[in-house]
Amino acid sequence: MASVTMTVNGKSVSGDVEGRTLMSDFLRNDLRLTGTHIGCDTSQCGACVIHVNGEAVKACTMFAVEADGADVATIEGQANADGSLNVIQQAFQDHHGLQCGFCTPGMVMSAAALLKENPTPTEREVREYLEGNICRCTGYHNIVKAIMAASGQDVSAIAAE
Amino acid sequence: MPKDGGIGASTTRREDVRFLTGKGKYTADINVFGQAAAIFVRSTVANGVIKSIDTSAAESMPGVLAVFTGEDFVDVGGNPAGWLINSRDGEPMKEPKRPVLAHGKVRHVGDAYAAVIAETEQQARDAAEEIIADIEELPAVINMADALAGDNYVHDEIGTNQCFDWGWIEDNRAATDEAIKNAPHVTTLELVNNRLVPNAMEPRASIGTYDAAGDSYLLQTTSQNPHLTRLLISAFVLGIPENKLTVIAPDVGGGFGSKIYHYGEEALVLAASKKVGRPVKWVADRTEAFLSDAHGRDHVTKIELACEKDGTFIAFRSETLANVGAYLSNFSTATPTFLHGTLMAGNYTVPNVYVNVKTVFTNTAPVDAYRGAGRPEATYSLERVIDMAARELGMDPVELRRKNFIKADQFPFASAAGLEYDSGDYDALMDKMEAMIDRKAFEERRNASEAKGMLRGLGINAYVEACGIAPSNLVGVLGSRVGLYDAATVRVNATGNLSVMVGAHSHGQGHETVFPQIVADMLGIDPGSVDIVHGDTSKIPFGMGTYGSRSLAVCGSAMVRATEKIIAKAKKIAAHMLEASADDVDFTDGQFTVKGTDKSVSFGEVALKAYIPHNYPLEDIEPGLEETAFYDPANFTYPSGAYACEVEVDPETGKVTVERFMACDDFGNVMNPMIVSGQVHGGVVQGIGQALLENTTYDENGQLLSASYMDYVMPRADDLPFIAVDHDGGTPCTHNPLGAKGCGEGGAIGSPPTVVNAVIDALQSGGKNVTHIDMPLTPSRVWAAMNNA
Numbered sequence: 001m002a003s004v005t006m007t008v009n010g011k012s013v014s015g016d017v018e019g020r021t022l023m024s025d026f027l028r029n030d031l032r033l034t035g036t037h038i039g040c041d042t043s044q045c046g047a048c049v050i051h052v053n054g055e056a057v058k059a060c061t062m063f064a065v066e067a068d069g070a071d072v073a074t075i076e077g078q079a080n081a082d083g084s085l086n087v088i089q090q091a092f093q094d095h096h097g098l099q100c101g102f103c104t105p106g107m108v109m110s111a112a113a114l115l116k117e118n119p120t121p122t123e124r125e126v127r128e129y130l131e132g133n134i135c136r137c138t139g140y141h142n143i144v145k146a147i148m149a150a151s152g153q154d155v156s157a158i159a160a161e
Numbered sequence: 162m163p164k165d166g167g168i169g170a171s172t173t174r175r176e177d178v179r180f181l182t183g184k185g186k187y188t189a190d191i192n193v194f195g196q197a198a199a200i201f202v203r204s205t206v207a208n209g210v211i212k213s214i215d216t217s218a219a220e221s222m223p224g225v226l227a228v229f230t231g232e233d234f235v236d237v238g239g240n241p242a243g244w245l246i247n248s249r250d251g252e253p254m255k256e257p258k259r260p261v262l263a264h265g266k267v268r269h270v271g272d273a274y275a276a277v278i279a280e281t282e283q284q285a286r287d288a289a290e291e292i293i294a295d296i297e298e299l300p301a302v303i304n305m306a307d308a309l310a311g312d313n314y315v316h317d318e319i320g321t322n323q324c325f326d327w328g329w330i331e332d333n334r335a336a337t338d339e340a341i342k343n344a345p346h347v348t349t350l351e352l353v354n355n356r357l358v359p360n361a362m363e364p365r366a367s368i369g370t371y372d373a374a375g376d377s378y379l380l381q382t383t384s385q386n387p388h389l390t391r392l393l394i395s396a397f398v399l400g401i402p403e404n405k406l407t408v409i410a411p412d413v414g415g416g417f418g419s420k421i422y423h424y425g426e427e428a429l430v431l432a433a434s435k436k437v438g439r440p441v442k443w444v445a446d447r448t449e450a451f452l453s454d455a456h457g458r459d460h461v462t463k464i465e466l467a468c469e470k471d472g473t474f475i476a477f478r479s480e481t482l483a484n485v486g487a488y489l490s491n492f493s494t495a496t497p498t499f500l501h502g503t504l505m506a507g508n509y510t511v512p513n514v515y516v517n518v519k520t521v522f523t524n525t526a527p528v529d530a531y532r533g534a535g536r537p538e539a540t541y542s543l544e545r546v547i548d549m550a551a552r553e554l555g556m557d558p559v560e561l562r563r564k565n566f567i568k569a570d571q572f573p574f575a576s577a578a579g580l581e582y583d584s585g586d587y588d589a590l591m592d593k594m595e596a597m598i599d600r601k602a603f604e605e606r607r608n609a610s611e612a613k614g615m616l617r618g619l620g621i622n623a624y625v626e627a628c629g630i631a632p633s634n635l636v637g638v639l640g641s642r643v644g645l646y647d648a649a650t651v652r653v654n655a656t657g658n659l660s661v662m663v664g665a666h667s668h669g670q671g672h673e674t675v676f677p678q679i680v681a682d683m684l685g686i687d688p689g690s691v692d693i694v695h696g697d698t699s700k701i702p703f704g705m706g707t708y709g710s711r712s713l714a715v716c717g718s719a720m721v722r723a724t725e726k727i728i729a730k731a732k733k734i735a736a737h738m739l740e741a742s743a744d745d746v747d748f749t750d751g752q753f754t755v756k757g758t759d760k761s762v763s764f765g766e767v768a769l770k771a772y773i774p775h776n777y778p779l780e781d782i783e784p785g786l787e788e789t790a791f792y793d794p795a796n797f798t799y800p801s802g803a804y805a806c807e808v809e810v811d812p813e814t815g816k817v818t819v820e821r822f823m824a825c826d827d828f829g830n831v832m833n834p835m836i837v838s839g840q841v842h843g844g845v846v847q848g849i850g851q852a853l854l855e856n857t858t859y860d861e862n863g864q865l866l867s868a869s870y871m872d873y874v875m876p877r878a879d880d881l882p883f884i885a886v887d888h889d890g891g892t893p894c895t896h897n898p899l900g901a902k903g904c905g906e907g908g909a910i911g912s913p914p915t916v917v918n919a920v921i922d923a924l925q926s927g928g929k930n931v932t933h934i935d936m937p938l939t940p941s942r943v944w945a946a947m948n949n950a
Binding site: 033035037038039040042045074076085089094098099104108123127128131134135137138139141142144 | 364
């Protein structure tokens, strides 16, 4: 067992983990932050995307010990300080960018990382950035639309085609 | 115009807030005090005799609480098929027992034969690796034709791999054969409807908790229909009395059919909890999901279309081999029969239809209903062979369809495949689709693609499906072992807000938003004062759950009926309060008013009176305001659509790109257009996935080669365009109170042939004599077809 200490959503946390404990399991089982979901076992689906030191990371691809000392953000820390939905979350609700909600935390975290590096992405750029996030419900239509809307673009014409 | 937030409003979803903030509660997110973990040990061979299982080393591993094998469940029942199908000769279908854990033999890769319960999941996993099973591998039966021809049986005790040989409608067989024999033109197509894995993003999970104090059980599980799961466990598998078993399906991360069924893991965690005296939790990983979730489709079909030289249809005849896998899953026998054969007249006035389906056991995972369930298979067969016929006859594919469409004034229409379609307007849908895709300008777009060195194709399609399942009397005659009504309880609380308990289960469909829109609209109150309760058998009436696009048409209708009862009773109470006759009281916008006066009481005042019945006619009216209705539909509902797809094919690589996709659907009356559009987007993309990307591949030894997202190609955002949808102005369903038809599956039903038709059109435009390619149309398949043509 190894001791780890890190900042998660602005709070300092610590725990004892096995060497093989994945970051996704540490968040879910030790910290009870179950918003980070596990949808596959091959780092393909993206339901577990979190931010580690500002970078989007699939939490199932790193060990908890690798996050020792890191600044971590998860879906539970994304809302505004007053508890209201942030711009991306609000756009997902406004544009029906989620159905069952299981892939949604990863989608929101990926979208946040995208908009940080590319504040007004084109449709193609959004689609290519989401290559590592699988959704089975929405056909991605409203996810792409929501992310473009969150970036301040006018998406009113998209409904027609 | 819809009332504010009422029927027809695109209200944003209230459930989104918890999902967007990480506060959803899926089964895997639930942790019960004292819980232990279960891990299943699954067969690595497709067919084998279990000689022995040595669990002693595993039992002595750290943290291990118990180890189970099939031996522990020989005295309990099997997981049954929900639908009895008889063969053409009247013989009942073959029904091998499906045990909780494999016993005697393993029959597919992933077939669970042992389970370990330990303090932690890692300890259970470590111990599972210490189980020593002596399994003698036998040759596997994978290919359906081989399975029928040989004497290597998946279930030795039934002595055949054929589950049944079904004819629909058997009395029409001779006439159809004769019509085809004498027809001026017959188009024949052999095709494969590729096997798919539903792949809800949330893997299955279950927590079993036994409470010794009440000798009762709680199962929290990933289910689309908790009451059905409870019924199966109680009546067939473990024999736990229904009143001692609560099943809760909390937030569920998608289903698409795969979570309709009861699975052995659910029974195991319940039995294990009693044995170890602790709650027992199991969460599947994705590989387990690929290996053990019920798969979908997997038909091999020969379809024939006979017609006059002018294109008038004379007959459809099809022969299908349908894979059911190693065991019969709960709906597996209904899917290739009554959800498939009955749709084989399509949107057409064709007079003769005959469908033959042989279902086949193989050493593969069970196959069952997956989004569309039988209807995508029917539509694919029809709409591919019609397209091929149009090409052979030199007719426009839209005109050939229109020539044979059931016309708007012919409804209700008795189809040659035995259903009575209640309403529709297929020409109007086709008009809308042609306008939407701007068909007149297609040649310009094709020229532009060709200028880039790409081949461009336009594919079109029409579909009709039968959903809103289903009338109990009808399905009873057809072999169903359950009724297919649904139920709702509307409870008006004393302070005027409402709790509505429904049998339907929402796992992405947005019931928590849409159902209150309907109730609030009827009562003239704020939808925000209505909450839906679903997924908990201890709280909801006995409803059959969500699948077959039935939630709104069936459970929604039950909710309407219950709300009507509320209004009727409330009106009596209001009449008393207003000192008027109930006949003289109007109810509009939440106010009860004596006709022609300004005397009025609000719905909230009436609710309070019902619960504080002072000065109340107790001799005539019971206190309280709560009503339940069970609703059994009079018929299926019949959504229909006209779809168009434009693709580009790269002649150098065979890669297909979907450039445009238009879906014009008739879902009858629409309650929340935003949510309906979302259902179409998702369904269409699952269909595009089937057409271009997805395939479930077993090798000849029964090893699943596509058991991960590295190998099974899920549609991703960059594979797709935006999807244009239109579902305005539908023809209302004539037999349910909402006029609603159901929108969950149309997209997945209508899209695969549309895409394939478009690719064939593109290849033909490039001078390639390619008339068919089996799905998925991967670059290698398309390239090979082009280069062999």
